[in-house]
Amino acid sequence: MFKISNSSIISIVVKLLIILAITKAISLAVWWYLPDEGIEIQEDTNFNPAYQRVDFKNMLRAKPVKNSSQTTVKQGNSTNITNMLLKGLYGNKSTGFVIVALKSNRKKTSIIAVGEIYSGYKLKSILSDGAIFTKAGKEFLLKIILPKTGHNIRSSITPVEDSSAPRSVARQDIKYYEKNPDQIWKDISIMELKNGNKLSGFKVTNVRRGSKMDRLGLKRGDVIIRANNVALTSYKSAFDLYKNINKLTTIEIVVMRNNEEKELVYEIH
Amino acid sequence: MVKILKFLAYTLFFILALMYFMPKKNVYYLLEKELQANNIVISHEEVVDTGLSLKLNHLDIYMESIESAHVASVDISLFGLYNAVNMKDIKLTSVASSILPVKINDVSIRYSILNPLNVTLNAVGGFGSVSGYANVLDRNMTLILKPSKIMKRKYRSTLNGLRKKSNGEYEYVQNF
Numbered sequence: 304m305f306k307i308s309n310s311s312i313i314s315i316v317v318k319l320l321i322i323l324a325i326t327k328a329i330s331l332a333v334w335w336y337l338p339d340e341g342i343e344i345q346e347d348t349n350f351n352p353a354y355q356r357v358d359f360k361n362m363l364r365a366k367p368v369k370n371s372s373q374t375t376v377k378q379g380n381s382t383n384i385t386n387m388l389l390k391g392l393y394g395n396k397s398t399g400f401v402i403v404a405l406k407s408n409r410k411k412t413s414i415i416a417v418g419e420i421y422s423g424y425k426l427k428s429i430l431s432d433g434a435i436f437t438k439a440g441k442e443f444l445l446k447i448i449l450p451k452t453g454h455n456i457r458s459s460i461t462p463v464e465d466s467s468a469p470r471s472v473a474r475q476d477i478k479y480y481e482k483n484p485d486q487i488w489k490d491i492s493i494m495e496l497k498n499g500n501k502l503s504g505f506k507v508t509n510v511r512r513g514s515k516m517d518r519l520g521l522k523r524g525d526v527i528i529r530a531n532n533v534a535l536t537s538y539k540s541a542f543d544l545y546k547n548i549n550k551l552t553t554i555e556i557v558v559m560r561n562n563e564e565k566e567l568v569y570e571i572h
Numbered sequence: 573m574v575k576i577l578k579f580l581a582y583t584l585f586f587i588l589a590l591m592y593f594m595p596k597k598n599v600y601y602l603l604e605k606e607l608q609a610n611n612i613v614i615s616h617e618e619v620v621d622t623g624l625s626l627k628l629n630h631l632d633i634y635m636e637s638i639e640s641a642h643v644a645s646v647d648i649s650l651f652g653l654y655n656a657v658n659m660k661d662i663k664l665t666s667v668a669s670s671i672l673p674v675k676i677n678d679v680s681i682r683y684s685i686l687n688p689l690n691v692t693l694n695a696v697g698g699f700g701s702v703s704g705y706a707n708v709l710d711r712n713m714t715l716i717l718k719p720s721k722i723m724k725r726k727y728r729s730t731l732n733g734l735r736k737k738s739n740g741e742y743e744y745v746q747n748f
Contacts, residue, residue, distance in 0.1 A: 322586050330593035337598035342608050344615040344634050481666070488670055539637040542667065546639075 384424060384436060384443045392447060394429045401426060401434045403445075432552055447552075469553075469568040476515055477548055477571065490514035495538075496526055502536050504528040504559070520567050522560065529557035587652065588624070596626045600648075611636045625649040640665050653685040662697070671730050673698025673722060699723045706748070717742040 390412055391402035400416045415421045417428065424436035424443065433446040480487050492509040495502055504526045510517050521527075527535055530544050531554060548554070554569045597619050604614055617631035628646040632639055644661030662676035676697030683691045690705040693715070700723050704715035717723075718741050719731060734742035 318582065319585060322582065323589050326586060326589040327593050329590060330595060334595040334598055337595060338601040338605060339598065341601045341617075341619070342604045342613050342615070344613045344632075344637070537636070542638045545667070 384438075384445060387422065387424070387445060389434055389445045389447045392429050392434055397428060399429045401429060469570045470520060472519070472554075472569045472571050474549075474571055480515075481549075487516075490516040491521070493527075502538070504535055505541065507558075519569070521558070525558040525560050525565075527556055527558050528564075529555075531555055591624050591651065596621050600626055600628075613637070624651075638665070638667075640668075655683045657681045672727055673720075699727070704744075712745060712747045715744040717744065 386406050388404045388406055388409060389401060390404055393399050393401075394417070398417055400414050402412050402414055403421055404410070404412045405422075413421060415426050417426050419426055421436075424438045427435045427437045427442065429435075430444075433444050436443045436445060490511045491507065491514070493505045494508050496504045496506045507521050507523055507525045507527070509523055510521055529535060530541075531551070533540050533544065535541050544554075552571050554571065556567045556569070558565050558567065600619060607614065613634040614628075615632050615634060618629040620627040620629065626648045628648070629644070631643050631646065633641045633643065642663045643659050645659070647656070647658045649656045657680070659679040660677070662679065664672075664674040664676070666674065668674055676695060676699075678697075679693070679695040681691060681693050689709050690707055692705045693703070695702040698720060700718045700720035702715050702717050704713065706713040716737075717734065719727075723731065731742055734744050736742055
């Protein structure tokens, strides 16, 4: 009579089951000591530079605003928002002020704080590139007007003699460098500058004469230390600016030149 | 003889069972932590345990917190005696486009007990094809590049940084 308990198949199956049990026990023991979650990068998707250029000359020329009890500045109520110009802004969503003028009299500017009324429109909040006004329960967005260069449009980067004045940069030039990144390194040479083990900025080692980069005002020996109020102490901060350059309308670069900080401002059109 | 064969068969079964039950996802998470210590982060990936191997889909590789590459899929097969990592459809960040074409079709890294001192690497992409090895004893890596036409035409400055061989290939040697 054939006894199944004596069968070699049962023996093999039992041995295999024992192996399975041992391997499962080992894997459970390993699992106990291993991490349950992976690493995910925390991306800063909203690269919004804390910088907005304000035309201080207009501020100085403007008549001082009287602090009335109603904290309003009135210039009549018949003005349409399309007749208004936003010439400068400073602050964030709930605090700060804007500089506005009417198209009919561009030189006559007024400074309006958040909460104040201009031509019947109440300033509700300030954005990075505009301001929101309200009137009769409706919201109106007024975008900032960037100064015109007055030069031939083909001259995409306008050289400015006054180094402190903003320089005009054409967006098409930025797109050109985006499409031809190798051209960047032909026009400019930059190397990292370290203070001990820590990155302290990026040194301009060469600028090709006559190139678009040359017209930006950067000089050999400049050390770029900040861009849009972000300290360039890591490659990440530099690449964040590079990645988000299409979203920017203004770039402010601070360089160390002859042991002095120098600010270079570019307005992108 | 039969006993030896039985022993080998049980050992093989043990290895395969261990491979199957091993918490591969968790081992991968441990690897991610080790990579993070070297400022390399793999993010946004879908991790799939396929039984004997691990598959990663749609992963982004960040180096020094900078997005460096997107990889469509990675197959990791670790059997001890034969280990392979295959990557498909890699797109490097646009910043790298000044150095080499950003599209890499296929990268395979293999380590076999038959060649215990070397980890071999093969890659095909817009740059042409690369084959090479890393010697674990001498701690150096040698890569041989057969450049594509576009590499020869547009990325001459990169090729100038490599040693040109008499047969038109380029060699890159690096210690690690």
